[in-house]
Amino acid sequence: MGGHPDRIVAHFLKSAPTLDECPAPGLPEVAIAGRSNSGKSSVLNQLTRNRQLARTSKTPGRTQLLNFFDTSLGGRLVDLPGYGYARVAKSQKHVWEDNVESYLARREDLVGVVLVMDIRHPFEPFDVMMIDWAIHTGLPMHVLLNKADKLKHGACVSALRSARARLTQPHFSLQLFSAQTGLGRDEAIELLSVWLTPTTSAMAHPSTASLPEPS
Ligand code: GDP
Secondary structure: OOOOOOOOOEEEEEEEOOHHHOOOOOOOEEEEEEEOOOOHHHHHHHHHOOHHHHHHHOOOOOOOOEEEEEEOOOOEEEEOOOEOOOOOOHHHHHHHHHHHHHHHHHOOOEEEEEEEEEOOOOOOHHHHHHHHHHHHHOOOEEEEEEOHHHOOHHHHHHHHHHHHHHOOOOOEEEEEOOOOOOOOHHHHHHHHHHHHOHHHHHHHOHHHOOOOOOO
8 A cells, every 4th residue: 555645735725705715616625723822833834844834824814714725635725714812803703603614514525624732721612612513513523632742741641541531432533743843743644645535535434425316
């Protein structure tokens, strides 16, 4: 069997403020979510080795949008807007929730969500909201406990164990990660390669493949 790539080659495709403005459907999409400062941009940099990616998402005017990236695997990465900036007004928070929720609930191409959590502060309200949503919809979720380099090995292991105890459903997976050192990079790329390759993403998640029309 061939191995997985050593990075995910990705290029900016477009930003969309709402579901209606998303690119034409038909390719598997993997959404990346995380509270601001969880290290989501650094994770994207580490996985793609392309600094341009996260910089694009952080361009003024794009921070509240869904940012789409084509990958050489065929599927698309979708950087969900950051959440939790103290500056964001309540009204903007509602706009965020409406747009992201409708994307998560209605985008047929979505095959999985990567949730980036800061290993030192996991399961904050935003994280729990995303996790509850994944439980509710049954969509696969892969959790990265990022900034693992900030804790000693023993503390990482116990953080991983207690997170695993909270995410027992079979469609959840999780791992230690460090966007700074590259810890966990191969494991994450391996999983993303399956999700982002049109043939394997359908096989990995038959429930997300299209159902036959009723006769
Ligand atoms: P975002 O707001 O979630 O996109 O977070 P950023 O990627 O901008 O990261 C926020 C801060 O955390 C920056 O100062 C990063 O350098 C730092 N950071 C991100 N990932 C890691 C990590 O794995 N380890 C350490 N030590 N710092 C990290």
